[in-house]
Amino acid sequence: MIDALDWARIAEDLDTHGCATTGSLLDEATCAALAALYDANQGFRSRIVMARHGFGRGEYKYFAAPLPAPVAALRTGFWPHLAPIANRWNAAMGLAPRFPADHGDFLARCHAAGQTRPTPLLLRYAAGDYNCLHQDLYGEHVFPLQVAILLSDPWRDFTGGEFVLTEQRPRMQSRAEVVPLRQGEGVIFAVHHRPVRGTRGTYRVNLRHGVSRVRSGRRHTLGVIFHDAA
Numbered sequence: 001m002i003d004a005l006d007w008a009r010i011a012e013d014l015d016t017h018g019c020a021t022t023g024s025l026l027d028e029a030t031c032a033a034l035a036a037l038y039d040a041n042q043g044f045r046s047r048i049v050m051a052r053h054g055f056g057r058g059e060y061k062y063f064a065a066p067l068p069a070p071v072a073a074l075r076t077g078f079w080p081h082l083a084p085i086a087n088r089w090n091a092a093m094g095l096a097p098r099f100p101a102d103h104g105d106f107l108a109r110c111h112a113a114g115q116t117r118p119t120p121l122l123l124r125y126a127a128g129d130y131n132c133l134h135q136d137l138y139g140e141h142v143f144p145l146q147v148a149i150l151l152s153d154p155w156r157d158f159t160g161g162e163f164v165l166t167e168q169r170p171r172m173q174s175r176a177e178v179v180p181l182r183q184g185e186g187v188i189f190a191v192h193h194r195p196v197r198g199t200r201g202t203y204r205v206n207l208r209h210g211v212s213r214v215r216s217g218r219r220h221t222l223g224v225i226f227h228d229a230a
């Protein structure tokens with residue numbers, strides 16, 4: 001299903017806005033099964049209570065290796081479509097790293113540098129919870145794009161809790177983007193920087209993402225990050 005996405009449109013949205021929605025990626029049953037893993041309390045390497053770290057309110061858990069099959073399939077399925085965009089972006093930004101055709105080869109590079117812990121995660125928010133603006137950087141090796149998939153149904157399961165992105169251009173005030181998602185839909189977005197073409201050439205814009213306050217209900221998300229963590 002990832003291969004069938006409109007990759008020309010996605011690449012254009014990423015280049016223009018720094019984010020792109022995918023349309024439906026996971027059906028309702030798969031979303032429910034993934035969200036249910038949160039409470040199963042098995043198959044995770046760590047649990048983070050956001051308030052304890054000043055990250056917001058709510059919590060998340062990082063999957064342990066081996067990743068659940070649907071999560072591993074998303075990582076390997078997105079990779080061949082995202083790696084060429086990431087290579088083009090790094091070239092435009094004057095950043096040296098280039099990404100291989102196979103995600104396993106990139107993970108080997110992360111692991112050799114001590115980034116051995118898996119980063120895909122499940123997040124859970126209740127009423128009043130939110131996720132402060134941040135960047136998911138876990139070491140020297142960074143893949144510049146990541147994906148977040150909404151597992152809950154907006155309006156039925158929760159209200160509020162919008163995915164937000166901000167970008168800071170040099171010497172300008174920040175621009176915010178709110179990304180409405182349906183259940184099972186993903187947003188692909190820049191982890192750290194993206195290239196923007198200006199009148200004097202291409203420059204680097206700094207992005208951060210987060211989630212606005214959940215007003216009611218419960219919201220679950222699956223985060224797919226492509227570099228592993230130190």
Ligand SMILES: O=C(O)CCC(=O)C(=O)O
Pocket residue numbers: 123131136147148163209210211221222223224
């Ligand atoms: O819950 C969300 O929509 C955002 C999750 C997030 O920060 C991530 O996947 O990196």
Ligand SMILES: [Fe+2]
Pocket residue numbers: 134135136209223
């Ligand atoms: Fe994040």
